[in-house]
Amino acid sequence: MTSEDVLNEFRGAGALREGHFVLSSGLHSPVFLQKNLVFMDAQRCERLCKALAVKIVAAVGPVDVAISPAVGGIIPGYETARHLAVPSMYVEREDGVFKLRRGFHIEPGQKVVMVEDIVTTGLSSRECIAAIREAGGDVIAAACIVDRSGGRADVGVPLIALATLDVPAYSADALPPELASLPVEDPGSRRLAR
Numbered sequence: 001m002t003s004e005d006v007l008n009e010f011r012g013a014g015a016l017r018e019g020h021f022v023l024s025s026g027l028h029s030p031v032f033l034q035k036n037l038v039f040m041d042a043q044r045c046e047r048l049c050k051a052l053a054v055k056i057v058a059a060v061g062p063v064d065v066a067i068s069p070a071v072g073g074i075i076p077g078y079e080t081a082r083h084l085a086v087p088s089m090y091v092e093r094e095d096g097v098f099k100l101r102r103g104f105h106i107e108p109g110q111k112v113v114m115v116e117d118i119v120t121t122g123l124s125s126r127e128c129i130a131a132i133r134e135a136g137g138d139v140i141a142a143a144c145i146v147d148r149s150g151g152r153a154d155v156g157v158p159l160i161a162l163a164t165l166d167v168p169a170y171s172a173d174a175l176p177p178e179l180a181s182l183p184v185e186d187p188g189s190r191r192l193a194r
Contacts, residue, residue: 001051006146006163009044013037020182024072025121027169030179032187033146035117039075048145049076052162053083056113059160060141064110065089067137069098069128076145077115084113091131098131105135112137116144119161120169122153129156 010016015037021029039045056063063086068077070092081088089106091098106112114128119142129139143160147153150166170179 001048001162003163003165006048007165009048010034010038013041013044020179020184022184022186023120023169025123025169026172027120028172028175028179028184029167029169030182031148031167032185033118033148034187035072035076035145038145039117045075045079048162049079050083052076052115052143052145052160053080055160055162056080056084056141056143059158060113062111063113063140065106065137066113066115067091067100067106067128067132068115069124072117073115073124073128076117080113080115080143091128098127100131100135106132106137108136109138110136112139113160114139114142114155114157116142118146118148119144119153119155119159120148122149122155122159125153125155125159 010033015034017032021032023029065087066077066081068074068090070090074090078088089104091100112132116125125142132139139157141158141160142155145162147161147164148167151164
């Protein structure tokens with residue numbers, strides 16, 4: 001599956017939006033990928049995650065478990081794990097820090113792929129990887145449906161992306177005039193009340 005194929009899945013779901021958006025990272029962008037509109041379609045989600053699983057195995061070989069950050073990574077993490085034929089778990093925030101909860105457990109040294117939905121800066125991925133390592137997992141790679149950093153995000157392990165895009169993102173104090181003139185939408189989840 002090519003990056004254009006992935007974008008076509010987003011287009012087909014009405015999930016490729018243009019305007020002025022504040023991302024979960026706090027950065028501003030003229031493009032927003034409304035991933036939940038993609039993941040709510042089981043067949044569309046299956047196509048993407050099956051292709052991601054194939055790409056993971058081609059890059060790093062078999063893994064023992066897939067772990068994702070809650071909430072956005074849970075659906076693609078589960079579906080990718082299903083195609084990898086491994087257990088799926090997720091970390092969630094407790095006092096602001098990702099942790100394995102709900103009885104999830106990693107055996108020491110298990111080979112883990114961390115599966116994300118969309119990577120912009122890599123912050124959530126790095127936090128998730130730190131939690132997996134704290135729990136004893138050996139994170140051999142990270143994977144995502146879309147890397148919108150153009151390959152620049154450093155997550156601390158090899159990042160396997162189904163699609164790599166170079167979508168501009170700006171800090172609030174460095175907005176280009178054409179973006180600053182548009183009304184702001186804030187669909188990002190990191191600033192939701194906890």
